Amino acid sequence: MEIKNLQNPFPDAPVYYRDVTDSTMEDSKKSATAGILHGTVFSTEFQEKGRGRIRGRRWHSGKGQNLMFTLVLRRDHLTHELHHLPLIAGAALLDAATRFTGEAFSLKWPNDLIFGGRKCAGILCEADSTYFYCGMGINCNQENFPPEIEYKTTSLREITRRNIDRDDFLVEILGSFKNLLDSGDLWISLVEKFLYLSGETIEVRDGWAGSEDIVRGINRGIGNDGQLLIEEESGIIREIYAGEIEI
Incomplete structure (x- = not known):
C-alpha cells in the first residue's frame, strides 16, 4: 500500500x-x-x-x-x-x-x-x-x-x-x-x-424485529439516542433503532 x-x-x-x-x-x-x-x-x-x-x-x-x-x-x-x-x-x-x-x-x-x-x-x-x-x-x-x-x-x-x-x-x-x-x-x-422525508408518511423495515416488520407512519425525526421516531396511525410513537426506510 x-x-x-x-x-x-x-x-x-x-x-x-x-x-x-x-x-x-x-x-x-x-x-x-x-x-x-x-x-x-x-x-x-x-x-x-x-x-x-x-x-x-x-x-x-x-x-x-x-x-x-x-x-x-x-x-x-x-x-x-x-x-x-x-x-x-x-x-x-x-x-x-x-x-x-x-x-x-x-x-x-x-x-x-x-x-x-x-x-x-x-x-x-x-x-x-x-x-x-x-x-x-x-x-x-x-x-x-x-x-x-x-x-x-x-x-x-x-x-x-x-x-x-x-x-x-x-x-x-x-x-x-x-x-x-x-x-x-x-x-x-x-x-x-436535514432528515429526508421528515414529517411525511413513510414505511420502514424494522431490522431488529425477527420478521423484519414493515412499520408505517409519520416520520417524526430522531430521538436523543439516534432512533427513528414513527407515529403510527394509532398515535403511538414507534422507536426504530435499526432498519431501513423503504423508497
Whole structure:
C-alpha cells in the first residue's frame, strides 16, 4: 500500500491507498491486527467486493471515478456511544458535501446521502473490541449506472456539473467527522435539520424485529439516542433503532 500526501485532520494518521482491492473495510481490519493510529484511512480506486449496509447488496462503482475509503477510529479515543457513530458519520458526510459543493443534500436515516430523492453515497459501519470502522462509498464523477439502479442513483458530478477533486473532498469529510466527534451532540441537530422525508408518511423495515416488520407512519425525526421516531396511525410513537426506510 502507498501513503497519500494528504493533510489528514486526525494527527499523524496516514491515508493509505491501493489502486485495486477487494474492499477497504477488509484492508483496514487486516492492518488493525498489528495496531494502527486513530483516524487512519484506507482508500482505493476500485473495490472488487464492495458491499452495502444491507446484507447481500453490492456497491456499484466505476474505476477511478468515485471515492471509496474506510476510516478507522480507536474506541479508547471516542467519547460517543458506539451506536451513535453511524449517524455521526452520516452527518459528517452531509456537512462536508454541502460545504464542498454548495448544494442542499438530505440524510435518509440512518446515513444515506440523498439529493433530489436519489442516493449518491452510502456508509457501512462495523466494530470490534478495539476499533470502529467506517466505510464510505461516494459517487463523485460517475455518470453512467447499471439500469436497475440508474433511476434512484446520482453523483456529485451530475449534481454540480463539474469534476470533483476526490482527494480534496476526502480531506473535507475527515475534517467534518473530526469536528463532530469533538462537538458533543451537534450531530443530532444536523441530522434533525436535514432528515429526508421528515414529517411525511413513510414505511420502514424494522431490522431488529425477527420478521423484519414493515412499520408505517409519520416520520417524526430522531430521538436523543439516534432512533427513528414513527407515529403510527394509532398515535403511538414507534422507536426504530435499526432498519431501513423503504423508497
